[in-house]
Amino acid sequence: MIGSMLTVEIVSDLVCPWCYIGLRRLDAAIAEVRRELPDFACEKRWRPFFLNPDTPPEGEPYLPFLEKKFGGPAPVAALFERVRAAGRPWGVEYAFEKIEVRANTLQAHRLIHWAQQRGDAARLVERLFVAQFQRGERIGDRALLVQVAVECGYPGEEVESYLASGQDSEEVRATERRFRAMGISMVPTFIVDGRQIVVGAEDPAILATAIRRALA
Structure with missing residues (x-):
């Protein structure tokens, strides 16, 4: 198949650690399909x-919320270790x-929405996950979002003006x-070409199978 192109919609939240892993596994699945179909193109x-x-x-506050949700410090520590291992x-x-x-x-989802109107937002999304899970930065903070956007090559004044408005919130x-x-x-949920749905940060082989089915 030559010039195959499909869209994968990734329903996710930036405070979900499994969504970060899901991003990596999707990239691995795309690479697997591309080894079979070198011209395969995928829009995320x-x-x-x-x-x-x-x-x-x-x-x-982060830890108190999780401890209340999962039943105390021990279950949260176990959850953290499972995610780290994954x-x-x-x-x-x-x-x-x-x-x-x-x-x-x-506000972070608004920023992604804005960026996607201008092209591929993959670099921005990656940087937001890094901010949340590796740097402990406050991704709900407007100033931080502007800083991240500028790092990813977007015009700071335009981003700041957009985020200060209520545009696209609804x-x-x-x-x-x-x-x-x-x-x-549940997130992540992957919607492949509007037809194949994969729920969870699944193994790349499962995601690759969904892509192949959509291509077929």
């Missing part, structure tokens, strides 16, 4: 999801100890509601 489109829609705009084979090192605030991710929320209405409740 990031879609918003709010793991905790009630997170206040300023965020909330991330290492994919070159993802988590620094959960650096995270002080669990962010409200609306569109992002409506998109998130649409995916929930489709029955999506």
Whole structure:
């Protein structure tokens, strides 16, 4: 097959550690398919999801939230270790100890939405995951988002003006509601060519199979 092109929509939230691993596994799946079909091209489109829609705009203390959700320090420590072990084979090192605030991710999703109107946002998304899980930066903070955008080559004044406005806020929320209405409740969820759905940070072989089916 020559010149094969499809779109993979990645429904995710930037405070979900499994979504970072899912990004790596998707890239591995794309590389696997490309070894068979060198001309295969894939467009990744990031879609918003709010793991905790009630997170206040300023965020909330990270560990207390998780300890309440999962039943105390021991279950949270075990969760962190499982995620760390899952991330290492994919070159993802988590620094959960650096995270002080669990962010409200609306503004970060707005930034991704804005960037995708201008092309591929993969570099921006990667940098936001690094901010959240490796640097402990506050990705709900407007100034931090502007800084990250500038690092990724976007014009700082334009980004700052956009984030200061309410532009696209309702569109992002409506998109998130649409995916929930489709029955999506776990992230990451991958929608391959609008037809094949893979839920969770699955093995690259499973994602590659979904891509092949879509191509067929």
